[in-house]
Amino acid sequence: MSAIVSVRGAVKEYALGAVKVQALRGVDLEVGEGEFLSIAGPSGSGKTTLLNLIGCVDTATSGVVQVAGKDTASLSERQLTELRLNTIGFIFQSFNLVSVLSVLQNVELPLLLQRRFSGKERHDRVLDLLGRVGLADHAKHRPSELSGGQRQRVAIARALVTRPQIVLADEPTANLDSVTGENILALMRELNRTERTTFIFSTHDAKVMAHASAVVRIADGRVLGREAPAAAQAEGH
Amino acid sequence: MFSTLRVLVQIAFRNLFASRLKTAIVGGIVFFGALLVTVGGSLLGSVTGGMARSITGTLAGDVQVYGASSKDDLAIFGGFGDQNLAQIDSFETLKAVVEKVPNVARVVPMGISGALVTSGNTIDLVLEKLRNAVRKETQGDRSPALLAEIEAQKEHVRQMVQVLEGEQKNLVALVDATKLTQEDRDNAMALARAASPQFWADFDRDPLNALEFLENKIAPQSTDADMLMLRYVGTDLSAFGRSFDRFRIVDGKPVPPGKRGFLFAKYFYEDRIKLRTARRLDKIREALSVKGQTIASDPDLQRMVHENERQTREILLQLDPTSTRNMTKLLRDELGSKETDLGRLLASFFAMDDASFERRYHFFYDRLAPMLELYRIRVGDTLTIKAFTKTGYSRSINLKVYGTFEFQGLEKSPLAGSVNLMDLVSFRDLYGFLTPDNQKEVARIEQAAGERAIDRAHADDELFGGDSKADAAQAPPAPPPMPKEAMPAVSAPLEKLHRDDRAARDYDPAELEKGVVLDAAVVLRDHSKVDQAIRDIGAATKRAGLDVKAVSWQDAAGIIGKLVMTFRLVLYLAFLVIFLVALVIINNALVMATLERVREIGTLRAVGAQKTFVLGMLVVEAATLGGVFGGLGAGVGALVVALLGAQGIPATSDVMNFFFSGPRLYPSLAPATVALAIAIVLVVATLSSFYPAWLAMRVSPREAMASDE
Numbered sequence: 053m054s055a056i057v058s059v060r061g062a063v064k065e066y067a068l069g070a071v072k073v074q075a076l077r078g079v080d081l082e083v084g085e086g087e088f089l090s091i092a093g094p095s096g097s098g099k100t101t102l103l104n105l106i107g108c109v110d111t112a113t114s115g116v117v118q119v120a121g122k123d124t125a126s127l128s129e130r131q132l133t134e135l136r137l138n139t140i141g142f143i144f145q146s147f148n149l150v151s152v153l154s155v156l157q158n159v160e161l162p163l164l165l166q167r168r169f170s171g172k173e174r175h176d177r178v179l180d181l182l183g184r185v186g187l188a189d190h191a192k193h194r195p196s197e198l199s200g201g202q203r204q205r206v207a208i209a210r211a212l213v214t215r216p217q218i219v220l221a222d223e224p225t226a227n228l229d230s231v232t233g234e235n236i237l238a239l240m241r242e243l244n245r246t247e248r249t250t251f252i253f254s255t256h257d258a259k260v261m262a263h264a265s266a267v268v269r270i271a272d273g274r275v276l277g278r279e280a281p282a283a284a285q286a287e288g289h
Numbered sequence: 290m291f292s293t294l295r296v297l298v299q300i301a302f303r304n305l306f307a308s309r310l311k312t313a314i315v316g317g318i319v320f321f322g323a324l325l326v327t328v329g330g331s332l333l334g335s336v337t338g339g340m341a342r343s344i345t346g347t348l349a350g351d352v353q354v355y356g357a358s359s360k361d362d363l364a365i366f367g368g369f370g371d372q373n374l375a376q377i378d379s380f381e382t383l384k385a386v387v388e389k390v391p392n393v394a395r396v397v398p399m400g401i402s403g404a405l406v407t408s409g410n411t412i413d414l415v416l417e418k419l420r421n422a423v424r425k426e427t428q429g430d431r432s433p434a435l436l437a438e439i440e441a442q443k444e445h446v447r448q449m450v451q452v453l454e455g456e457q458k459n460l461v462a463l464v465d466a467t468k469l470t471q472e473d474r475d476n477a478m479a480l481a482r483a484a485s486p487q488f489w490a491d492f493d494r495d496p497l498n499a500l501e502f503l504e505n506k507i508a509p510q511s512t513d514a515d516m517l518m519l520r521y522v523g524t525d526l527s528a529f530g531r532s533f534d535r536f537r538i539v540d541g542k543p544v545p546p547g548k549r550g551f552l553f554a555k556y557f558y559e560d561r562i563k564l565r566t567a568r569r570l571d572k573i574r575e576a577l578s579v580k581g582q583t584i585a586s587d588p589d590l591q592r593m594v595h596e597n598e599r600q601t602r603e604i605l606l607q608l609d610p611t612s613t614r615n616m617t618k619l620l621r622d623e624l625g626s627k628e629t630d631l632g633r634l635l636a637s638f639f640a641m642d643d644a645s646f647e648r649r650y651h652f653f654y655d656r657l658a659p660m661l662e663l664y665r666i667r668v669g670d671t672l673t674i675k676a677f678t679k680t681g682y683s684r685s686i687n688l689k690v691y692g693t694f695e696f697q698g699l700e701k702s703p704l705a706g707s708v709n710l711m712d713l714v715s716f717r718d719l720y721g722f723l724t725p726d727n728q729k730e731v732a733r734i735e736q737a738a739g740e741r742a743i744d745r746a747h748a749d750d751e752l753f754g755g756d757s758k759a760d761a762a763q764a765p766p767a768p769p770p771m772p773k774e775a776m777p778a779v780s781a782p783l784e785k786l787h788r789d790d791r792a793a794r795d796y797d798p799a800e801l802e803k804g805v806v807l808d809a810a811v812v813l814r815d816h817s818k819v820d821q822a823i824r825d826i827g828a829a830t831k832r833a834g835l836d837v838k839a840v841s842w843q844d845a846a847g848i849i850g851k852l853v854m855t856f857r858l859v860l861y862l863a864f865l866v867i868f869l870v871a872l873v874i875i876n877n878a879l880v881m882a883t884l885e886r887v888r889e890i891g892t893l894r895a896v897g898a899q900k901t902f903v904l905g906m907l908v909v910e911a912a913t914l915g916g917v918f919g920g921l922g923a924g925v926g927a928l929v930v931a932l933l934g935a936q937g938i939p940a941t942s943d944v945m946n947f948f949f950s951g952p953r954l955y956p957s958l959a960p961a962t963v964a965l966a967i968a969i970v971l972v973v974a975t976l977s978s979f980y981p982a983w984l985a986m987r988v989s990p991r992e993a994m995a996s997d998e
Contacts, residue, residue, distance in 0.1 A: 104994060109894075109895055109990035109991050109994070110991055129900070130899060133894070133897055133899050133900075134897070136895060136896065136990070137896065137897020137898075141896075142892075142895050144892070144993055144994065145994075148889070148891075148993055150304075150889055150892070150893075152303060152304050153303050157303060161300075161893075161896065162896050162897055164300070165896070165897050165898050165902070166897070210896070214897075222994055
């Protein structure tokens with residue numbers, strides 16, 4: 053299992069007025085291809101900051117962050133954007149769908165940005181993914197017409213439509229009730245298996261962690277340890 | 290690059306209604322902006338077109354040619370007072386050159402000038418009739434008809450004296466006796482004498498002496514004489530009629546070719562020559578029937594009614610005793626009044642309100658008007674025009690008034706109706722053109738002034754004479770011989786004879802072509818190619834060595850022509866201000882909309898949209914909004930213009946007739962205006978999106994993440 057994400061000694065400092073806040077105080081993390089990794093920790097532990105570094109939406113103050121074999125510190129803003137577009141899919145806590153666009157258009161958006169595919173190809177891929185997240189009938193709906201769980205399914209479809217190597221999910225179930233959250237996790241897990249896509253998601257919910265292949269515990273900007281949850285062990289991972 | 294744009298437009302269209310507030314504000318402003326430009330631009334275009342037709346179709350033609358060394362610019366509709374224009378010595382030469390320019394249809398000789406005309410007061414006119422009758426009597430005519438006429442005229446004069454005396458008494462009653470001037474007292478004494486039975490008993494013994502007293506002491510007291518400022522164009526009247534197809538004779542007939550004559554502009558004739566009371570009645574009637582105003586509600590109409598009540602003297606002075614009796618009876622019956630004073634009867638008759646107006650209007654025209662002279666100068670009368678020549682001497686000429694004219698569609702326009710027409714030969718006489726020889730002679734005479742006893746008033750005649758050197762040199766078929774004014778000082782009667790003779794004198798139509806003009810109106814075949822024609826005419830005249838310049842009708846029309854430019858400037862300035870304000874408002878709305886979209890923009894950046902994409906997205910969105918609502922606005926604007934075009938906008942004032950080139954303006958849509966409207970709003974919308982787009986560009990993709998830090 054080769055590492056698709058490699059973080060070594062990552063430090064992230066924020067200036068909060070005159071005070072410097074260290075969100076990450078030297079984090080080391082290796083994520084293998086095809087993992088279904090959960091980053092767990094309480095609020096303010098640095099989960100989101102770590103995900104931001106891995107997702108190339110932020111850069112480390114010091115340390116090394118390698119994503120898909122590339123050292124993000126050496127990439128320009130433009131190249132980082134390219135990397136996000138082609139290599140990483142994002143699932144957000146509050147879904148972040150574009151409200152004026154239909155379900156189909158929301159999912160199509162990254163493909164439009166890639167400018168690689170014809171209309172027909174885009175359409176086929178979007179419908180295929182909507183079928184897999186169980187929303188084939190809702191392609192023409194607006195996000196506002198969907199439930200929270202349905203919206204997060206759309207977000208999952210959008211994250212996977214470019215066939216990224218990594219999907220990052222920041223508290224994907226935080227805004228959902230527990231049953232829906234379970235379902236969303238199950239769907240992500242299934243896609244992780246069928247597509248061989250690496251999933252990294254943050255959570256502070258023990259039930260959610262139970263789905264992960266591995267859990268990295270983080271607190272006060274430091275990695276406490278990596279463990280295999282009981283459920284994952286039970287599945288024989 | 291192209292595919293990026295396609296994606297941008299695609300997303301922009303999808304986001305068109307992303308923010309209702311943004312759409313409402315930006316869309317609304319853009320919509321009305323485009324509407325405004327479309328309607329405003331089309332109206333302006335139509336008014337410009339209307340004015341163009343008014344100006345080119347009446348006097349100016351498409352192009353005007355005048356002396357290049359003129360000190361002033363030509364201003365056909367310009368203010369009063371003569372412009373200092375260099376004369377063009379031979380119209381014939383100019384015409385030959387200009388007519389060869391391909392687009393030129395006609396070349397009409399012209400000169401524009403103005404003069405003061407004294408119309409003579411009513412007493413003067415009656416006294417003149419009386420003097421003529423008395424003269425016949427002294428020459429031995431003893432016919433009963435003549436004697437009856439003399440008696441009737443005498444009665445009329447006595448009545449006038451009474452009217453004036455009544456006024457004088459009113460004045461004395463009003464004013465403190467100590468404030469009366471010596472002149473007032475002299476006037477009162479003269480009136481008392483003229484009103485006395487003794488004066489009239491003595492009249493027959495020495496009528497000429499009595500007449501002189503009346504002419505010198507009484508007539509000047511009646512101030513109804515009017516100095517008329519007469520603006521006229523001297524031209525080849527037949528060519529004028531042929532070249533300006535809106536021209537038509539209303540009363541009388543055209544001046545026959547070869548005859549000297551004068552034509553009044555109908556509007557001027559009605560406005561300035563007609564009995565003022567009657568003119569006011571006409572105006573009130575038009576306001577009531579056409580414009581739907583009421584006397585009760587309109588202060589202007591009330592003012593006119595009051596003026597009619599107060600200013601009855603103009604009518605009273607016109608009436609001889611018989612007419613006075615007749616009118617008094619008519620009015621007593623009509624008004625059911627026992628009043629015996631005609632002045633008071635007229636005052637109560639003219640105190641009209643909305644209910645009585647129509648009946649009394651018709652009563653005035655059907656019953657009273659036949660006893661009155663409605664026009665101070667009638668068609669067929671001879672008009673004495675006194676003008677100052679270029680050499681500074683006054684020159685007068687008698688011209689027969691052949692009729693009145695108007696320009697079709699511009700009947701009610703004071704501007705088109707302010708310029709009267711006369712034959713070019715008379716114009717030349719009045720203007721006092723100078724040939725190089727004359728100019729030398731003027732210098733010589735001025736030098737020799739004092740050596741020769743020249744009556745200044747007749748120096749001009751000395752110079753040019755009735756058949757001046759200029760005339761003699763340039764008009765081969767010599768006019769009928771004139772009594773050469775060889776006498777150093779010409780007596781008044783002789784000058785009058787000279788005037789009358791001039792009026793009677795015919796001229797050879799060829800004289801029109803050969804002589805001097807001030808300017809020439811050029812009518813083109815293709816009216817749209819004025820600039821080209823000006824260049825061609827300029828080149829042709831230059832080749833021919835003529836010292837003239839050609840200008841467009843806009844330039845030639847003086848202030849009026851510049852009005853078009855001013856309108857345009859004002860409108861564009863208004864557009865500029867409106868769109869600057871719009872720019873700020875749209876910018877604000879877009880900034881607010883952008884701030885609302887920070888998370889969405891962050892998400893776009895996170896999932897892989899480049900900064901430039903976000904920038905482009907916002908700009909294209911604004912432009913799309915501008916295009917869509919601008920198109921809608923321009924469309925509705927076009928509809929409004931079409932509606933106005935079908936209905937027509939009525940000219941609410943007389944002046945507007947000129948701008949509208951008729952009683953209604955039918956605006957038509959200019960495609961260029963629609964394009965301009967859309968282009969402007971597109972530019973404005975795009976410009977106002979730059980700042981918010983720049984803000985959006987700086988939104989970090991981290992904004993997409995729910996921050997729990």
